[in-house]
Amino acid sequence: MKLETLLKPRAVKVNATCSSKKRVMHDLADLGAEAYGFDASDALHALLARESLGPTGVGQGVALPHARLPGLDEVVGVFLLLENPIDFDAVDRQKVDILFALFAPEEAGVEHLKALALVSRTLRDGGLCAKLRANPDPAKLYTILTEAQSAQAA
Numbered sequence: 353m354k355l356e357t358l359l360k361p362r363a364v365k366v367n368a369t370c371s372s373k374k375r376v377m378h379d380l381a382d383l384g385a386e387a388y389g390f391d392a393s394d395a396l397h398a399l400l401a402r403e404s405l406g407p408t409g410v411g412q413g414v415a416l417p418h419a420r421l422p423g424l425d426e427v428v429g430v431f432l433l434l435e436n437p438i439d440f441d442a443v444d445r446q447k448v449d450i451l452f453a454l455f456a457p458e459e460a461g462v463e464h465l466k467a468l469a470l471v472s473r474t475l476r477d478g479g480l481c482a483k484l485r486a487n488p489d490p491a492k493l494y495t496i497l498t499e500a501q502s503a504q505a506a
Contacts, residue, residue, distance in 0.1 A: 353467060358427060359429045362386070363431065365433070387428075409442025410442065411444040415450070416452055416468065416471055424457040424458075427454060429471065431493060434450075449485065
């Protein structure tokens with residue numbers, strides 16, 4: 353599995369206006385709906401339901417929200433870089449500014465877990481996160497993300 357199969361270039365965005373966790377969830381759902389054609393309301397409800405089970409802020413300013421959605425054929429992702437970090441109830445209590453959300457088919461088992469592991473492994477790299485934070489251009493962010501995996505594999 354590769355990041356470029358999970359993430360389309362148009363599913364990458366920089367946001368300067370988010371001020372709350374709920375607003376970020378709305379933006380992730382809307383971005384996913386625009387990029388992949390699923391229902392934004394369904395995505396929002398699924399993200400919030402998953403988040404109610406436990407926070408998806410994994411530390412070092414990174415969060416990995418994820419949800420299962422009816423009608424999806426494959427696992428897909430959206431990436432959001434926040435110009436102003438927000439409280440996300442992360443495990444290390446740091447504010448979050450890097451979010452990579454995954455949306456999976458309802459029946460997805462191991463593929464969903466593989467995608468989550470891939471994204472988590474990629475965003476554990478502090479140097480990569482520093483590059484992402486320093487590049488507020490969506491096209492450049494996509495390149496950094498997809499090239500990072502190629503470099504890790506080499």
